[in-house]
Amino acid sequence: MMELLDSQRAAEKTLTTVLAVTGLDVDIRTPTGTVRVVNKVSFTAYQGQTLALLGESGCGKSMTAKAIAGLLDPVASVAGGVVALEGKDLNTMSARARRAVAGPSLGIVFQDALTALNPVYTVGTQLGEAFRIHRGMNKKQARLQAIELMRRVGIPEPEVRASAYPHQFSGGMRQRILIAMAVALSPRLLIADEPTTALDVTVQAQIMALLRRLREEENMAVVLITHDLAVVAEEADNVVVMYAGNVVERGPVATVFSAPTHPYTKGLLESVPTHAVRGDELSSIPGSPPELKNIPAGCVYQDRCPMVAAICRETRPELRQTGENQFSACHFSDVLVTQAGNPTNDHSLTSPQLEDNQ
Amino acid sequence: MLTYLRKRIISSALPLVVVVVGVFALARMTGNPASLYLPLNATDAMRADFIAKNGLDQPVLVQMADYFGGLLRLDFGTSLRTGEDAAAMALRAFPATLQLAATTMVIAIILAIIVGSAAALKPNGLLDRLASFVSMAAASIPDFWLAIVGIWVFAIYLGWLPTSGVMGAAAWVLPVATLLMRPFGALVQVIRGAMVTSLSEPYIKLARSKGASEYRVVTAHALRNAAAPALTVAGDLTVGLVNGAVVVETIFGWPGIGKLMIDSILQRDFAVLQACVLITAIAIFILNILIDLGYALLDPRVRPTAGARGKRKARTITSTTEPTTPSEPTVPAVTGANA
Amino acid sequence: MTQTLNAPTGQQRAPKPSKVRLGGPSMFRMLLRDKFATIGALILAVVILVALIGPTLMGELATKQNLMFMNKAPFDPANGWAYILGSDSLGRSMLARLIVATRTTLMVAVPAVLVALLVGSLWGVWAGYHRGRRENISMRIADIIMSFPSLLLAVVVLYVFSPSVANIVLILALTRIPIYMRTARAESAELQSRTFVDAARTFGTKPNSIIAMHVIPVVTPTLLTLATLEFCYVMLAESSLSFLGIGIQPPDVSWGLMVAQGRQYLQTAWWLSILPGAAIVITAIAANLLAAWLRIATDPAQRWRLTLEKPARKALKSLSKEAK
């Protein structure tokens, strides 16, 4: 089987939980009524490990991250569930207590650094802001800390560059500044919301390497939000697959990607044009994700699932254990388990033929 | 920064020259002032003498050349009406308008920032609706009528304030209040709009993620970004203020340059008219330069080589030096020379 | 057929829906949804009606002087309906003069706005689309006009050429052309770089037909909203000119002129100035209300606010109030 990633070799039980999300619900108020965009999402992020929130656009992964960090837009609000960061439930905290947590124990890296950095302040000022708010430092001290942070994330000549403005940096550099800002007060949890989607492949590799190094140096838990399966395969220890606001499968990346027990995960894996023989048909998932306004009753994936049956249209399947701490929300997940039980010998992930009852 | 300034001065000097030449030519076409200044029974000889003395008989171009020659020697010509030096009259009247405009704009900006930001914090809230109604009303009420109603209510009916004149603080209340309405109404909407946009920007989320307090987020981050667009609109409004000043000065008898300009037009006192126009145009020209400088100060993206000091041209910072810690699994060791 | 082509399963010919109505519920029904806009539209309709038929009905009454009835107070039933709004210093009926003045005011404001709208927008769209030198020169010209207070420019020009209605319309139009030009240029410049315009270029469509097909339909709503706002500004400018004695000259009458004439009787006959002024303000606010509604109705992103049924709108109001 796959050689486990080095960090997973650490015995399971010594892993300390940093973030435990249980039954998180998020609603958006629209003129035509409230819409549930995140529905009973639960997962746990461990210290020193990376958990990936994987899903296509509109599946609610970014909304989940914003709910955890307490940065929801005004029209959205947490409707239920517990977000326990180091044991303390963030949902029940007062705004002031929550602000005290933002920085020292929780950091967040956004996707597009050009819009996330304030255009009218120098990079040094913005990097120093966390120190001025939480450590009461004055301008000069904060600037020194900022320069140190810039050096740590690999920005050359930080003494000079600290007084430059965000628009004077390249994409990769700006992303490094955002990461530096997030880890300024060595938080226990770092949320990275599609940190490299806007970057090119060669720069993406640098940023991912930087994130890995900082995770080990700070021994923090990382929650990585992405839609790129290959990034999840290489960077994450555990993965949570989301579809239309619900968790459809979660578990260690190695097992979930080699033996998916949910048709959506399997469909995604087969849509990736790896080195499947060039030119022939890619097996793709028909149709497109439902609008969050009209998610069907019963299973959320029913309109696009090759194994759909009557039961799928009525009752929505709960997350059931389908493997070594692997869970899947599908009435027929056992069908996929048995198939996965005797994996075909070649590496390629071509899907075993399902009886096509479409 | 200096080249930026020089470029700005040259490119906005053009409107200045065009306005002055335009007014010069137009004034000349209003016909001959002689008939106005000489008594009706003036003989032809007196009329010819008056025209010759004031050089009105030469062709327009010669008069213009002569006038511009004079300008270089800062001789703006003399007033036909009072015989005084035109420039002196204009300069004496200008401070009154300047003070009126300055006080009005300062008050308008301060009020607009407070009301605009508060309205932006609660979109469609009570304050927001009130602010938009006030702005709409301000844009719909002619300033001369507002002045008259003001006088009718506060000066005549209640008798609190004088109907005209410059003496004492009370005399300032009505003119400033009248002039204030339009710029305040417009600025509130601009600041509200800019604040709403900047409050929805991702860098606000970033600030909150650092645990910044609401106050810090609104003032240091949102307001600071809303300042630049608000400044340009404030500039345009100040130019518009001169319009308002003409009306207000006429009603309240305020000895400003606006009133002087109207009087000199009605009495075809060319030299004074041109002097007033030139001084107003120069003031607006300087105002535009100040606004551009202010904008560059407020928004670094506009500044040509600001930010990274040092002689290097401001080019995008791209190269990285990998930190020394070996733990990064990049083998073969990448040592290529860079930049 | 391979399942992956995702050809739609049923090929049934659905009944052909009527020509797609891009506008959703008709503009009229949307107007009724916003009560402020309805009031505004009503007032404007009345003003236009009065301007059209008023003078023929009340023409002679406005000029009939009746020295017995000098400076009569308004709203006094004893004076009969002609003097319901009181009379001026020459005993002429205020009501009749106000009605006749409506026509002159509109005769100045409407053409001025139309001329400025047409010239400014076309020039702006053309400059915005072609960018480069043409855009710079146009913007320099706009700066020249904008860099000088419009009222003073108008005063100087009107003093030179006799202040006839035509001259006033021309000078007011000239000073307001840059306002349309700047908006049209900005929007057109942004549109010409959009991908669907590039697409039109790739199959050889000529610039003018691209402007007609892609740029003008998008720019028109914004400019119409601007025109409604400008109607209010131009009306005020005309009344300021008349007030300064450079605008409409007697025997013609306009609201601004009436305010000016009534000024010296402020102590004794306040209504001579206050009533015409009120007429200006009411018409101006009506135009503003309509403009505010037009801005929402013509902006596809905002239009849904007007298409909601009654209950949803209450939800929207409570929703946006709580939202910080």
Place this chain on the structure above:
Amino acid sequence: MSTHTMANPGKNVLEVQDLSKSFTVSAGSGGSRKLKALDGISLSVGKGETLGLVGESGCGKSTLARTLMMLETPDSGSVRFDGADPFAFKGKELLAWRRRVQMVFQDPFASLNARMSAGQIISEPFATHKDLYRGSAARSKRLNELLDLVGLRSTDAYKTPQEFSGGQRQRIGIARALALGPDLLILDEPVSALDLSVQAQVLNLLNELQQQLGVSYIFISHDLSVVRHVTDRVAVMYLGRIIETGVTEDVFDRPLHPYTAALMSASPKLDPAMRPAKRIVLKGELPSPLDPPSGCRFRTRCWKAQDICASRRPEATGLGADGNISLGLPTIGPAERAHMAECHFPVSSPAEAGLVPA
């Protein structure tokens, strides 16, 4: 795309020789600097063949697409379309040429005018080419044909773009591009803005259209796995130049240019078996095109860079069929089949590039 119908060599739809294009950019305070977007591009596209254009943002691939579509006029170099130079055409001839080359754009939301219905959008080209389909009957027949071709229903013609998903909008864009029956389609990142599951549908559609209509493609993308799956030949671009070109398998299995090797190595892989043993992570980012490095443009980030790279620009070196690297223009095999790269010290073996031998 199609492996079995081999593109008949010799019959090239498009030939480009030494194409250059630079823009004058005003650099801050006065003075303007030349930005060399294309610096001597040469390529050719066979009948029914798919040429891939790969490169990171800022390498000039979109400028090349716009220049080939005559949306930009090049400074120098020649373009031959079926032997004729389109830039010399005027009036009628130009219009006739326009029908033969069409373009599909990246962003499905921006490439369709939101105020027109799908039917109007697709038949917009007929307004300019009136002689093609006389009368509305012929046009609506052709419209329905096109809708069917791209898998949309004829009733969709009346819907506006907002009522379609991303994938469906891209199908409308493709239908519009096929409206005039072109011979060459330039696809500018056609699937980059789509979700994974929808991406596969559109790729399959493009594959089928090529087999049905025999249209040639220039497929521009930054996603290596898509390019590997879709293209017959590929050209790798860096800072305005093509630094490597060849048949897709050759380039992917035995990259010659260090940059190509770095690209292959840096991109995250879903299948663990495909991951390189030693990953090459390049230093820094794309230098500014305003003052590109002298000699070989990649030398500032290349780990094999030596003095000669700075002084002399490398000429093309080819990989012979027998596997040894020969300097200068290779004589073996038709030009189109050659595997060329611009480098003084090409990568000698896949192992050196850290790639697992295929």
